[in-house]
Amino acid sequence: MKTKAPTIKLIAKELGVSISTVSRALRDMPEVNPETRRRIMKYAEEVDYQPNMVATSLVNQNSRLIGVIVPNMDYFFASAVKGIDEAAMEAGYTVVISQSNESYGRELANTQRIMGSQVEGLIVSLSSETQNIDHIKKILKRNKPVVFFDRDTPDIRASKVVLDNELGAYKAVKHLISKGCKRIAYLGAEKNLQISNSREQGYLKALKEANMSIDESLIVHGKFEKDNAYLKTMELLRLKTIPDAIFAISDRLALGAYMAIKDKGLRMPEDIALVGFNDEPIMSLLSPSISSVSQPAFEMGKMAARLFIEQLNSGEEFEPRTEIFQPELKIRDSSTF
Amino acid sequence: MKTKAPTIKLIAKELGVSISTVSRALRDMPEVNPETRRRIMKYAEEVDYQPNMVATSLVNQNSRLIGVIVPNMDYFFASAVKGIDEAAMEAGYTVVISQSNESYGRELANTQRIMGSQVEGLIVSLSSETQNIDHIKKILKRNKPVVFFDRDTPDIRASKVVLDNELGAYKAVKHLISKGCKRIAYLGAEKNLQISNSREQGYLKALKEANMSIDESLIVHGKFEKDNAYLKTMELLRLKTIPDAIFAISDRLALGAYMAIKDKGLRMPEDIALVGFNDEPIMSLLSPSISSVSQPAFEMGKMAARLFIEQLNSGEEFEPRTEIFQPELKIRDSSTF
């Protein structure tokens, strides 16, 4: 019943050979007598020997563990994590994951904890609260790879995998303009969120390009939450002249706006159009369905893991790289007149 | 720039004390001279010393890593994983995660890989394909804790955290009956999925209790996918007399049914009522909103982690335990006449 895990030492003793021979045989090294190898393999099989990776990690100074910290597990990050896991698996790595719940304190604690688990580095997407990234810089100083994913910060020299957020927003707003919208609101999140800023830039760029005036009262920076987006939208809908379209920088926010619009009894898109960001599956199921800018989350996750591993293997002299993915606008009922 | 991680050996040499003294000081052991301790702490702080958990793991024969394998990362599992992570964190554990994508082959490979990472055991939710669980039994034989989560199997003596699935289904169907539905279809998944069977039992129980006849043509076992559910629902809607209600054992399937019903131009609930399972957020946002049986995923995840850790600490003589959570029926438009 109670079986302690067998070690190569045990196998060696049992078979009357040396530890090193067992080690070599088990790892398919060339210089082992075929017969000896067969005996060892057979016995290992019998006792269901599993190499102790902790010991291997200690001697090889590597754990084949990739640390991942995400702010939450919504559709976007779940897909990304799947991509990371996929690429990690292919390269023989395993993913150690942790969620910050959009809290800076949690992110800090998780970073400590996860690095303590001897992961070889970190793929991280910053929480919406995070302003200070000393905790990440420390890792870089230790010469361990860090890859920023989606939520990055300009303030650091590290590899990144991001979407061309400005372009995504630009496409969305340009689309609304082409549909004849004149008063397009911007529903954003915390100002320290890089993605929020980039998307705001895209919004502004589209307006300027169309020679439309920028109305500050239509630009709102709320929190990165559905409920807050609901509140902020309600405020927008109480303006003397309400916007005729809302561009939300995330589906999470778009959903809040959607509910506010419905609760106000307004029609979409007749009274007000709406475009979100992320293209979560739910967007196409709602009635009316909601337009959204889609990002290839799964592919981005894969890329992040690949970049990470590449960086890991390249040793010291690695030049940080930024991989930019292209957004795609999915046009649906909420912006189709 | 390039800093190698400092070790206690280095600190010891630098400070002219012995390795053991450093080790003791760093771990707040009593028998250390306060002054010596201060010096060590201070220096450790300066060089940002981080204990090497791999080495500690090797000595202590524990990694403080919990392996988690889930079939996918939909809302239910994402919430559950959050719960696991939360409880793990509180106890000083870290989560190593892996998704099987509902594939038995993947589950097998991931189990190998993840156990190789020296996690102390596994919290697992079986893939919908899994029939054989020898890979799990092996872990148990090694005396490592295994906790089944949601998707379990009767065929093993291990701890489990599950919902009272039969009750959930029973409640849903009973509700439909009370609303006057006469021909209630059951939209299920693979027969080897325990949750599918339990929910079918609940469905049958409710019908029998109401003295309603069981119509085999209304009981369908498809695959655990939205698209397949769509197809299966279309078949149901082609029957000479179509059902007046569908109970889907998962929101994923309910969504497929929802789309089929819409595409057929039928009204919900007037022509056909619908109840799902899991209570994903999307269910309340659709129009009509869809009724669903909700399970406390987050709490269940927490419980799984707690059970796991408890089992870990209790050593050999641990009696497997099954924790059963209570479902709650959320009634919405799709079944409100």
Add this chain to the structure above:
DNA sequence: TTGTAAGCGTTATCAG
């Protein structure tokens, strides 16, 4: 209070 030394399970170097 501090130091020495053995040991955790592997890998790798160097002789045989």
Add this chain to the structure above:
DNA sequence: CTGATAACGCTTACAA
């Protein structure tokens, strides 16, 4: 082809 032996970074008797 095989076997000692040191080393990885840390903990823990046992000594001093």
